[in-house]
Amino acid sequence: MDIERISSNEIKIKNRQRIYQYIRMNGPVSKQDLVVALQLSLPTVTQNLEYLKKAALIDSSRKITNTGGRNATAFTYLKRAKMAIGIYITAHHMNGVAVNLSGDVETMIREQQDFDLDDEGYLKKLGRLVEKVRKEALIKEEDLLGVGISVPGLVSDDGEMVIYGRTLNFTGKTKKEIAKYIPYPCRLVHDSYAAGYIEAWKNQNVKNAFYISLSNSIGGSVIIDHEIYQGDTQKGGEIGHMTVVPKDGERCYCGKRGCFDTVCRAGNLDQYTNGNLEAFFEKLAQKDPKAMELWETYLDYLALAVHNIRVLFDGKVILGGYVGAYIGEYLEELCRRVDEYDSFGEQAKDYVLACHYTKEASAAGAAVFYIDEFLEGI
Known part of the structure; x- marks a missing residue:
């Protein structure tokens, strides 16, 4: 019975x-x-x-x-019946977004703040940012599903601890410590997983994909049958540490040489414009010789990575992150270079996509984990 x-x-x-x-x-x-x-x-x-x-x-x-x-x-x-908040913490900023049940970002707040999880002032400011986003988005406390905190590091399967945070030296930090002044349900999310997840979540035609986050560091996420594949030890998709320059490559923050991160991080481009990536692409549009030279090298390495990912996973390849926000105009040229490696008679234009979320994908993706959980529980 x-x-x-x-x-x-x-x-x-x-x-x-x-x-x-x-x-x-x-x-x-x-x-x-x-x-x-x-x-x-x-x-x-x-x-x-x-x-x-x-x-x-x-x-x-x-x-x-x-x-x-x-x-x-x-x-x-009613897409505003429930809402979630996403926070993305980086080396110099903390970014907050409010996301509705459609995955749309309704409020976005970006604040400059140097990363320091050992500073009570920093943690309090993180809590104030959440409240600021909630109030600006007019979210009632009872309608707030939770706060996803996106971090540039690997996170335990239960969302409770950073198990690898070498980029900002915060390995071992816990949700309890980071969310000390956030009075709502919280979880930690790996930034690349968050960004990749919301791209596939928003586009239900994308069943299998590999998301590449082309930001200050390189990350990735594997989406299989609309779900994130984390691997056995939560390192699935860590394309940033794929070796692409086996001899005499630049040293990566991980301590090894020749990682993909060293050749395709955003800094390889905006170093020419004092850290301003938008200014770099403005110079590129003006056909500035130095900008064009840097971009040519960048595209060569990116094309190689896209080809290898396609061979391994046979799914869509989504380009996101800071550089991904500008990639649309140059997608045709990138695809031409990817096609030079092709072994199966495919065309890259059929599987290489620019990201849908050009701003705050990692923050929005962290929020969407709560949206998804709610929708599944109705």
Whole structure:
């Protein structure tokens, strides 16, 4: 009897989720639309719509115009019914975003602050940033699902501890320490995983992909069947430490030489413009000789990496991070270079994509983990 009861309950939950997701993706819709599209009975649809209305997840105040008779009630989903906040901490900034149930960034705040998790003032400012984002986005405390904290390091599977934080020397720091002044549910998320996850989450046509974060350091994430593959020890996707210059390569922050990080980090470009990447791409657009020389070298290494990733994973390759925000204009040339390595008659333009989120992908991705958890639990 218990097994039958559990099975029946699971069916009810599944039907509720199907109805909600259909409204979310196709609204406004009528009851009849749901009956036909989902092949459910009218009583089942009606019962679940009532549940979703009471939970304040959908709206039924509109009508669908029907030229043949009475206008039907239109059901639409409320994307601000629940919200999540994402924080991204870097060497010199802390960035906060508010994200709705569609994964859209509604509020973005970026504050300059040197990284120092041993400073109480820094931790308090992190807490104030969360409150600032919450209030600016007009999020009620009861509607805040949680705060995802994106960090430039590897994180334990339970989101509780930084297990490798060599970039900023914070290995071993815990969520409890970092979120000391954040009074909401929190979790730590590896920045590259967060950015890659939201790219695949937003584009449901991307089933399998490798996301490359081209920022001050290089990271990556592997998406398989819409899920992040972390590997056996949470190092899946760490493309930054793939050796690409086996002899006489530059020393990486990890201590080894010739890592991909040393040839494709953003600093290899913006070193020419005093750390201003936007200024670098302005010079590149003006065909500045030095900028063009740096870019040529950069594209060569990036093309090699993209080719190798495609051979290994046979999925989409998404280019994000600071450089990825500018890559769209140069995607055709990059694809041409990738095609020179091709062994299977493929064309890179069919699988190499520029990122959707050009700003604060890591912060937004950290928030989306809470959005996803909520949607799965409806």
